Amino acid sequence: MFENLSDKLDRAFKVLKGQGTITEINVAETMKEIRKALLDADVNYKTAKAFTDDVRQKALGDNVLTTISPGQLLTKIMNDELTALMGGTTAEITFPATPTIILIAGLNGAGKTTFSGKLANFLKTQKNKKPLLVADDIYRPAAITQLQVLGEQIGIPVYANLESKDPVAIALEGIAHAKANGNNVVIIDTAGRLAIDEAMMVEIEKVKSAVNPHEILFVVDAMTGQDAVNTAKVFNDRLDFTGAVLTKLDGDTRGGAALSIKSVVNKPIKFIGTGEKMEALDVFHPERMASRILGMGDVVSLVERA
Amino acid sequence: EKTKDNFFSKITKVIAGKSTVDDDVLDDLEEVLVTSDVGVTTTLKIIERIQARVARDKYVSTSELNTLLRDEIQNLLAENNSNDFNSFEYGNQKPYVIMVVGVNGVGKTTTIGKLAHQLKQAGNKVVLGAADTFRAAAVDQIQLWGERVGVRVVAQAMGSDPASVAYDTLRSAVSNGDDVAIIDTAGRLHNKVGLMNELTKIKNVMEKVIPGAPHEILLVLDASTGQNAIEQCKQFTEATNVNALALTKLDGTAKGGVVIGISDQFKIPVKYIGVGEGMNDLQLFDRKGFVNSLFNK
Ligand SMILES: Nc1nc2c(ncn2[C@@H]2O[C@H](COP(=O)(O)OP(=O)(O)OP(=O)(O)O)[C@@H](O)[C@H]2O)c(=O)[nH]1
Ligand SMILES: Nc1nc2c(ncn2[C@@H]2O[C@H](COP(=O)(O)OP(=O)(O)OP(=O)(O)O)[C@@H](O)[C@H]2O)c(=O)[nH]1
Ligand SMILES: [Mg+2]
Numbered sequence: 039m040f041e042n043l044s045d046k047l048d049r050a051f052k053v054l055k056g057q058g059t060i061t062e063i064n065v066a067e068t069m070k071e072i073r074k075a076l077l078d079a080d081v082n083y084k085t086a087k088a089f090t091d092d093v094r095q096k097a098l099g100d101n102v103l104t105t106i107s108p109g110q111l112l113t114k115i116m117n118d119e120l121t122a123l124m125g126g127t128t129a130e131i132t133f134p135a136t137p138t139i140i141l142i143a144g145l146n147g148a149g150k151t152t153f154s155g156k157l158a159n160f161l162k163t164q165k166n167k168k169p170l171l172v173a174d175d176i177y178r179p180a181a182i183t184q185l186q187v188l189g190e191q192i193g194i195p196v197y198a199n200l201e202s203k204d205p206v207a208i209a210l211e212g213i214a215h216a217k218a219n220g221n222n223v224v225i226i227d228t229a230g231r232l233a234i235d236e237a238m239m240v241e242i243e244k245v246k247s248a249v250n251p252h253e254i255l256f257v258v259d260a261m262t263g264q265d266a267v268n269t270a271k272v273f274n275d276r277l278d279f280t281g282a283v284l285t286k287l288d289g290d291t292r293g294g295a296a297l298s299i300k301s302v303v304n305k306p307i308k309f310i311g312t313g314e315k316m317e318a319l320d321v322f323h324p325e326r327m328a329s330r331i332l333g334m335g336d337v338v339s340l341v342e343r344a
Numbered sequence: 345e346k347t348k349d350n351f352f353s354k355i356t357k358v359i360a361g362k363s364t365v366d367d368d369v370l371d372d373l374e375e376v377l378v379t380s381d382v383g384v385t386t387t388l389k390i391i392e393r394i395q396a397r398v399a400r401d402k403y404v405s406t407s408e409l410n411t412l413l414r415d416e417i418q419n420l421l422a423e424n425n426s427n428d429f430n431s432f433e434y435g436n437q438k439p440y441v442i443m444v445v446g447v448n449g450v451g452k453t454t455t456i457g458k459l460a461h462q463l464k465q466a467g468n469k470v471v472l473g474a475a476d477t478f479r480a481a482a483v484d485q486i487q488l489w490g491e492r493v494g495v496r497v498v499a500q501a502m503g504s505d506p507a508s509v510a511y512d513t514l515r516s517a518v519s520n521g522d523d524v525a526i527i528d529t530a531g532r533l534h535n536k537v538g539l540m541n542e543l544t545k546i547k548n549v550m551e552k553v554i555p556g557a558p559h560e561i562l563l564v565l566d567a568s569t570g571q572n573a574i575e576q577c578k579q580f581t582e583a584t585n586v587n588a589l590a591l592t593k594l595d596g597t598a599k600g601g602v603v604i605g606i607s608d609q610f611k612i613p614v615k616y617i618g619v620g621e622g623m624n625d626l627q628l629f630d631r632k633g634f635v636n637s638l639f640n641k
């Protein structure tokens with residue numbers, strides 16, 4: 039839809055230039071176009087507003103309008119700003135203890151169980167770890183079987199207790215099991231829960247305080263719309279998570295939720311999910327996400343060509 | 345319900361202390377609509393209609409804004425959401441075949457479990473087809489739902505051809521004299537051409553058992569999805585002629601506003617809404633109710 043944002047902006051600026059004087063009002067018109075593109079990419083309403091205000095300042099400062107291709111330069115400015123906003127560099131998982139405990143949390147259907155499998159596989163194959171998966175979702179029908187099937191696919195043990203209805207106890211049992219069996223990472227898959235479901239939020243707080251995780255990853259569907267900020271904020275307020283994971287980026291969503299999450303809770307996005315298979319996991323690259331949100335291929339080369 | 349209160353209080357804030365609908369009010373209104381995922385295009389459409397009304401009627405008090413908005417949004421949902429769906433009973437076709445499609449994790453299987461429960465409660469004999477043979481434990485999941493609500497499930501081994509499962513299910517439904525057959529499918533992203541073709545094939549195979557089947561192709565949308573839902577609707581409709589929508593997870597804080605634009609653009613009715621994970625948490629979509637719930641306490 040917005041493959042050619044920079045073309046559009048160029049056109050908008052041509053009209054402006056024709057008007058002679060360059061005023062703040064002219065730029066404001068163009069910013070409307072940009073704001074619409076951001077909102078269509080599901081960037082949070084307030085974030086989009088703040089962002090376009092910043093870019094406007096910067097554009098006026100850099101005398102964007104006096105260049106030959108103002109649209110392209112402006113697009114580059116935006117791309118840089120977005121990249122910076124999303125963290126600039128890649129944030130990695132650390133292993134401060136043995137076993138390192140990683141708690142996975144998020145809304146229903148976001149991709150937690152799939153990600154748990156992918157992460158275990160990643161740590162085993164890329165980081166030479168011996169992970170244990172813990173099936174801590176006692177609610178969803180066949181949630182435990184789902185994790186067990188994935189564990190089997192990737193050759194990772196799964197701790198489950200089909201008799202128990204107590205996620206805190208199961209998590210603790212899982213950690214004890216890991217210690218007894220020489221697993222140096224424990225990944226705890228939890229049930230999907232709504233941020234406003236008080237009982238379920240209290241439950242995961244209890245799991246957290248019982249197991250003292252070194253890493254808490256908030257898994258979020260990249261297709262999420264304006265609600266992403268509310269959800270990320272509540273999960274962060276309750277759990278103080280250490281990073282986010284964006285799933286289903288193999289789709290064609292612009293993924294503006296990434297920007298919203300980063301700007302609201304200021305936690306790094308650590309991984310992205312790019313498919314249903316256990317190998318479909320990547321570390322997060324802010325600059326690629328920025329181009330995606332703006333809806334263009336390689337901005338830098340675009341600008342260089344100009 | 346917290347979500348709706350939230351929306352209402354925002355609207356109230358918008359109009360508080362103002363006696364006419366001026367540009368400020370419309371700007372604030374834009375924020376309310378956009379943050380409910382209504383999308384810029386549809387929001388502008390609604391606002392333009394309101395501006396037109398304001399221009400025509402010269403003076404519109406803010407107390408009228410609420411009614412105006414309700415009218416305009418209902419109009420967007422209007423033509424295609426008749427009052428046909430006022431019970432969980434179906435008409436003439438027997439078995440009535442429902443095929444359920446959608447992207448990953450939106451709530452297809454859960455919606456099927458809940459729908460089976462409702463249909464059974466309404467006195468129907470229901471059979472489910474486990475045609476998601478791909479996702480880990482998908483067959484187990486739907487079988488557990490079948491047990492939970494007491495309906496039959498036709499399944500094959502994981503990894504088998506989903507079209508073959510759909511075929512088997514309809515054959516079984518016919519010979520068993522079932523009233524309704526519901527076919528689950530694996531979640532798939534709409535930009536995956538191969539998977540979308542597979543869906544067309546699953547659909548086409550049903551026609552061979554029962555002419556006219558599937559009678560209902562239900563696209564499940566997650567209420568928290570943003571503007572991507574529009575593309576989902578477009579692509580799934582191209583692959584399978586979607587003729588009904590279900591909107592899930594409305595018990596959360598997401599508003600599901602994207603269906604307003606979808607309903608307007610594609611003329612596909614929203615038929616069901618999901619409001620929880622339990623078997624009773626499915627409701628028939630009620631246009632008036634949906635719009636009112638956005639604005640009412
Ligand atoms: N295409 C794609 N599908 C994904 C990705 N990650 C997860 N999925 C799919 O999304 C669906 C939901 O994934 P799950 O891992 O079951 O999600 P969950 O968060 O554990 O769900 P609950 O436990 O029910 O809350 C499944 O169909 C997964 O195969 C991804 O990166 N890309
Ligand atoms: N709160 C809430 N959760 C729901 C609702 N509908 C489904 N869910 C949950 O969403 C998650 C995913 O549901 P599924 O039915 O497995 O989704 P699906 O579309 O079949 O997923 P795939 O087959 O993997 O693509 C589960 O945790 C469900 O319990 C709803 O209306 N409200
Ligand atoms: Mg899960």
Ligand SMILES: [Mg+2]
Pocket residue numbers: 452453454476482528529530531
């Ligand atoms: Mg399913």
